[in-house]
Amino acid sequence: MELFINQVLAGIATGAIYACMALAVVMIYQAIDHLNFAQGEMAMFSTFIAWQLMQWGVPYWWAFLLTLAFSFAGGIAIERMLFKPLAKAPVLTNVAGFIALFAIVNSVAGLTWDFTIKQFPTPFGSSPFLGSQLISTHQAGMIGVTVGLLILLYLFFQFTRIGLAMRAAASLPESARLVGINTSWMIALGWGMASAIGAIAGILIAPVVFLEPNMMGGVLIYGFAAAVLGGLTSPLGAVIGGFLVGVFENLAGTYIPGVGNELKLPIALALIITVLVLKPAGLFGRPIVKRV
Amino acid sequence: MSVINLRLGAFAAALALLAATSSGALAQKKYDTGASDTEIKIGNIMPYSGPASAYGVIGKTEEAYFRKINAEGGINGRKINFVSYDDAYSPPKTVEQARKLVESDEVLLVFNSLGTPPNTAIQKYMNTKKVPQLFVATGATKWNDPKEFPWTMGWQPNYQSESQIYAKYILKNNPNAKIGILYQNDDYGKDYLKGFKDGLGAKAASMIVLEESYEVSQPTIDSHIVKLKSSGADVFFNITTPKFAAQAIKKNAEIGWKPLHFLNNVSGSIGSVMKPAGFENGQDIISSQYFKDPTDAQWKSDAGMKAWNEFLDKYYPEANRADASVMYAYIVAQGLVHVLKACGDDLTRANVMKQAASIKDLEVGGLLPGVKVNTSATDFAPLSQLQLIRFKGETWERFGEILSGDVGG
Numbered sequence: 001m002e003l004f005i006n007q008v009l010a011g012i013a014t015g016a017i018y019a020c021m022a023l024a025v026v027m028i029y030q031a032i033d034h035l036n037f038a039q040g041e042m043a044m045f046s047t048f049i050a051w052q053l054m055q056w057g058v059p060y061w062w063a064f065l066l067t068l069a070f071s072f073a074g075g076i077a078i079e080r081m082l083f084k085p086l087a088k089a090p091v092l093t094n095v096a097g098f099i100a101l102f103a104i105v106n107s108v109a110g111l112t113w114d115f116t117i118k119q120f121p122t123p124f125g126s127s128p129f130l131g132s133q134l135i136s137t138h139q140a141g142m143i144g145v146t147v148g149l150l151i152l153l154y155l156f157f158q159f160t161r162i163g164l165a166m167r168a169a170a171s172l173p174e175s176a177r178l179v180g181i182n183t184s185w186m187i188a189l190g191w192g193m194a195s196a197i198g199a200i201a202g203i204l205i206a207p208v209v210f211l212e213p214n215m216m217g218g219v220l221i222y223g224f225a226a227a228v229l230g231g232l233t234s235p236l237g238a239v240i241g242g243f244l245v246g247v248f249e250n251l252a253g254t255y256i257p258g259v260g261n262e263l264k265l266p267i268a269l270a271l272i273i274t275v276l277v278l279k280p281a282g283l284f285g286r287p288i289v290k291r292v
Numbered sequence: 293m294s295v296i297n298l299r300l301g302a303f304a305a306a307l308a309l310l311a312a313t314s315s316g317a318l319a320q321k322k323y324d325t326g327a328s329d330t331e332i333k334i335g336n337i338m339p340y341s342g343p344a345s346a347y348g349v350i351g352k353t354e355e356a357y358f359r360k361i362n363a364e365g366g367i368n369g370r371k372i373n374f375v376s377y378d379d380a381y382s383p384p385k386t387v388e389q390a391r392k393l394v395e396s397d398e399v400l401l402v403f404n405s406l407g408t409p410p411n412t413a414i415q416k417y418m419n420t421k422k423v424p425q426l427f428v429a430t431g432a433t434k435w436n437d438p439k440e441f442p443w444t445m446g447w448q449p450n451y452q453s454e455s456q457i458y459a460k461y462i463l464k465n466n467p468n469a470k471i472g473i474l475y476q477n478d479d480y481g482k483d484y485l486k487g488f489k490d491g492l493g494a495k496a497a498s499m500i501v502l503e504e505s506y507e508v509s510q511p512t513i514d515s516h517i518v519k520l521k522s523s524g525a526d527v528f529f530n531i532t533t534p535k536f537a538a539q540a541i542k543k544n545a546e547i548g549w550k551p552l553h554f555l556n557n558v559s560g561s562i563g564s565v566m567k568p569a570g571f572e573n574g575q576d577i578i579s580s581q582y583f584k585d586p587t588d589a590q591w592k593s594d595a596g597m598k599a600w601n602e603f604l605d606k607y608y609p610e611a612n613r614a615d616a617s618v619m620y621a622y623i624v625a626q627g628l629v630h631v632l633k634a635c636g637d638d639l640t641r642a643n644v645m646k647q648a649a650s651i652k653d654l655e656v657g658g659l660l661p662g663v664k665v666n667t668s669a670t671d672f673a674p675l676s677q678l679q680l681i682r683f684k685g686e687t688w689e690r691f692g693e694i695l696s697g698d699v700g701g
Contacts, residue, residue, distance in 0.1 A: 003522045010518045017511060107341065114612055115346030116561075117535050119568040136546050209511050210535055210568055218511040250515045265509050 007250040013139040015246020017208065019146050020201035021216075021223030022230065022238035023153070024194050029232045030170050031190020032083070034094055035224065038101035039198055040216030042078075045105050046071040046199035047206050047215075048113050051120060060123055064203065068196045075195025079188045087187075109213040120206035142204045146239055149200065153235050166190060218265070222249075225268040229275050231285020240284065245271065320637050326400030327639035332632060333373045334358070335393035337405040337414075342380030347406050349611065350429060351376045353621035354404065356608035357629075367632045370639075375399060381406075383413035390414040394423050401426050401644055404447070404624050408432045408479050411444075419443045424644050426631070427624050427674065431558070433483055436673040438649070443641075445648055445672045447624055449582055451480065451556075452487025453676055455529070457580060457695050458554045459491025461680065462499075462527060466552065470501045472525030474516055474540065476532055477505040484531045484556055501525050506536065514543050521549040529554045534561065538569040545573035555579040557678070562687070563587035563614030571686050580678040580695075581688065582663045583623055587614045588687050596657040619658050626656040627665060627674065648674075662694045 024043065028036045036042075046067055053063035082101065086094055124141030156163040168176040169186035176183050202216070209215050226245045230237025245268060252267050281287040326333040338351035358372040366372065375397050377389040386405070393399045394417075401424035405411055408430040418425040419441050427447035428435055431454075435446030462469055473488070475481035485503070489496040502523040504516040513536050520528065528551040530540055537559035544553070553576070559565045560579045567587070584591045591597040600622055604611050611618050632639075634647040651674060654665040665674045677696045681688040 003519070006518050006522060007515060010515050014512055014514060110345055114349075114615070116564040116612065116615055117538060117568050119570075205511075208514075208539075210538055212535060215511075215535075218509045221509070222511065253515060254519060265507055 003254065004251075007254050008247055009135055011247030011250035012143070012243055013135050013246070014250070015226075015243035016139060016142045016146055017201075017205050017219060017242075018222040018226040018245050019239040019242025020142070020149075020204055021198075021219050022226035022242045023146065023149060023235055024198040024201055025220075025223050025227040026230075026232060026235050026238040027153075027194035027197055028190065029227070031166065031187050031194065033170070034091065034098075035227075035232075036194070037095070037098040037220075038105060039194070040220030040223070041102050041105040041109075042071070042075070042195055043198035043202035043205075044211075044213060044216045045109050046074075046195070047120065047202035047211055048109055050199070050203055051118060051206075051211055052113070054121065060121060067199050067203065071199035072192040072196040075192040076188045078195075079191035083191070084184065084188070087184075106213050113213070115212055115214075117210040117212045120203070120211045122207040138207055142208075145200065145204060146242075149197065150235055150239050157235075162189070221265065222246075222268050225271050227282075228272045229282055231282025233286055234282065234284040237282055237284030241282070322638045322640050322643070324400060324640040324642075325398045327370070330370060331373050332367060332370050332639060333375065333397065333399045334628070335390075335397060335399035335402040336374060336376040337379050337386055337389045337393070337402065337410065338376055339381035339406060339410075340378040342382065344381040344407060347429070347617055348378075349615055349617045350404070350406060350621040350624075353608060353611065353618050354625045356611075357603065357622060357625040360603055360607045361629055367629060368636060372632075379410055381410060383409045386410035386413050387417065390417060394418075394421055399423075400639065401641065403427060403628055404429045404621075406430065411435070415441055415444050422641060424641055424648070426644070426648055427627055429620075429624070431483075432479060433487070436671070438670060438672045443645060445645075445667070445674070447627065447674050448620075449557075449675050449678050450673060451483040452490070453673075453696070454557060454580055454678060455484045455487035455531075456491035457678055457680070458529065458578075459488050460695075461578075462554075463492065463495065466527060467495075469499055469527040469552070470523075470525045471499050471527045471529060472502045472504070472520040472523050472551065473500060473529045474504045474506065474513065474520060474532060476536070477507055480533075480558075481505065481531050488529060506532075508533070512543075513539055517543040517549065518547065521547055525551055527552045527554070529556075530559075531556050532559060534559045534565045538565050541565070541569035541573050541577070545570070553577045557581060560681070560688070561585060561587065561614075561616045564616070566683060566686075574683045575685075577683045579681050579683070579688070581681050581690075582660055582675055582678050583616075583619055583658050584660060585616060585688065586619050590687055596659075599657050623656055623658040626658075627651075627654070630654055630656070630665075660690070660694075 024039055025035060028039060049070055050063045050067040053066055082097060086097055122138040124138045127137055129135045129137045129140040157167055165181045166186045166189060169181055169183040173183045205219060222245055226241035227238045229244060230241025249267055275282060336351055338348055339345055340348040355374050355376060358374045362371045375393060379386040379389050390402060393402055404427050406429040411428045411430055422443055425444040427445060431448050431451045433450040433452040435444055475485050492499055502520055502525060504520060506513045506516055517540055530537060530553060532540060537555060555577050557580045560581055562585050566574045584597060631648045635643050649667050649669050651665050651667045660679050663677045667674050677694050679690050679694050680692045681690050
């Protein structure tokens with residue numbers, strides 16, 4: 001029983017990592033209707049910027065804010081320069097663009113900061129949380145920030161003009177344009193926000209997995225799994241999906257003999273496929289109905 | 293008029309002298325493709341791009357070291373021409389580059405090509421072509437197999453030797469230990485695991501309480517550590533690469549698991565493992581070493597370390613001095629220079645292998661005191677000695693004597 005509780009708690013802690021990433025995945029999906037394969041690398045790059053600022057002596061929270069601003073601007077710049085010209089291109093062209101971006105960002109980070117792992121500070125400390133030796137204060141803080149972020153996003157999309165405009169531009173671009181919304185800039189804004197959320201995710205994840213150019217590789221796959229499980233259109237679903245994937249992965253690894261260790265990653269992939277077959281919109285997503 | 297005559301005369305004399313010396317020398321000098329009076333052409337394959345690109349610095353350091361050798365007059369008057377290609381750690385590309393080096397660039401030998409899968413892919417080819425595949429940059433045990441593969445030679449202490457040393461230590465000091473193992477699920481991890489079990493012998497089954505494996509694609513290994521802790525193990529053998537090693541050390545401290553911790557030397561770097569993991573979390577971990585960690589403060593005023601720093605200042609100033617790969621490359625490049633010097637004027641591929649297989653107690657700058665390079669016609673594992681070390685404060689403390697564990701392929 002103790003092992004069970006331990007694994008569930010460890011799963012929730014790891015799940016927070018996936019949830020953060022899934023949130024960024026959902027953001028970009030909302031804006032452009034595609035999965036951004038370079039999302040993880042962009043988050044990693046933002047984290048390196050935060051690290052570099054701190055190396056130069058900038059205090060943690062200032063580095064945090066500057067990184068967010070930079071990532072937001074960077075996301076918009078990438079959309080304007082790379083993906084706006086591809087807006088009308090077929091999906092495959094876009095996918096090629098994402099993969100190119102992935103390789104470029106990864107290599108540039110490696111060239112600039114090399115591949116040895118780096119320690120990344122946490123504002124929450126890493127002592128045991130509430131006496132539990134399974135969740136550290138950092139991981140508890142991470143869960144808190146993820147939930148806080150989720151609430152902010154909800155308020156933003158429900159109650160602000162710009163949030164509503166973004167939703168309109170994503171779901172009914174034609175009509176949105178007719179009521180005077182600049183849909184093209186709404187997409188850019190979506191990129192900026194996704195990039196900033198990615199930066200938060202990276203900054204939260206780095207203290208656990210250590211900062212290096214390949215730190216997001218595995219995380220992104222689980223982030224996708226979490227987003228698909230929860231529903232690609234639902235930020236709440238993405239976060240819950242993240243925790244579910246984390247816990248499910250640990251329990252399957254511990255209790256299903258044979259599956260255990262070697263098949264942990266395929267578990268994430270199996271989850272993606274199962275959900276896509278049984279409930280394509282995910283647990284919390286809206287089914288997309290197209291009128292013909 | 294007389295000036296011209298004088299010049300002609302001098303020219304004729306010079307010509308005669310040249311003819312005399314070259315015909316005399318021709319009797320002793322022997323060359324294979326890739327070597328000449330002025331040059332020795334060395335091939336190399338490195339992952340400058342792709343997933344293992346962190347190791348690319350090895351190729352860059354070697355290139356810098358050979359520039360130093362050339363600037364100092366070369367090897368027996370011949371300059372090294374170092375041709376290094378990128379294979380992105382992808383075996384099919386390694387094959388392509390090896391063919392290019394052998395058949396188009398016509399190198400004398402391929403030196404220190406990196407990685408177990410890439411080297412496995414070209415081993416047969418190199419041996420069929422009878423071109424030396426010298427001092428490969430991998431710790432797999434299989435390179436020490438002179439009978440099957442007389443043209444392939446390893447370099448660093450292999451994984452099985454190392455884990456046997458830990459096994460012997462445990463049998464001697466903790467005969468009733470309950471051992472938990474975490475290993476990377478690939479050739480590297482399994483090589484270590486095999487050596488460890490062989491070392492424990494018949495007691496392996498009763499002593500090992502849990503074997504956990506992880507995939508490199510996993511973001512964290514937290515769940516494995518939790519499981520290992522609850523298995524009740526009091527000895528932990530940590531067979532992980534740097535990132536995961538740091539995660540494991542940190543997680544152990546976080547969940548308050550304090551076993552006797554053995555860490556494979558793959559992850560022994562202070563700069564890229566112990567420091568990120570937190571010095572306070574790594575106290576009393578046992579590992580092993582054969583060369584000096586450049587980030588270790590105890591070598592600050594060491595002569596070998598000073599020479600290394602001078603070399604980097606002059607020929608590779610942008611090198612990251614916390615990166616153990618830079619030291620690794622410096623040492624293996626010296627090994628090659630030793631072999632080529634020993635070849636003298638007989639620069640044939642057969643003689644290269646012969647000289648490489650007859651190194652006696654060679655000490656090169658950067659190796660730990662007492663660690664020596666030794667080979668023979670039946671021992672193609674140049675380095676097989678290790679020093680046990682224990683982490684204290686912010687540095688590794690050496691303890692016990694230099695141990696050796698020769699394991700064949």
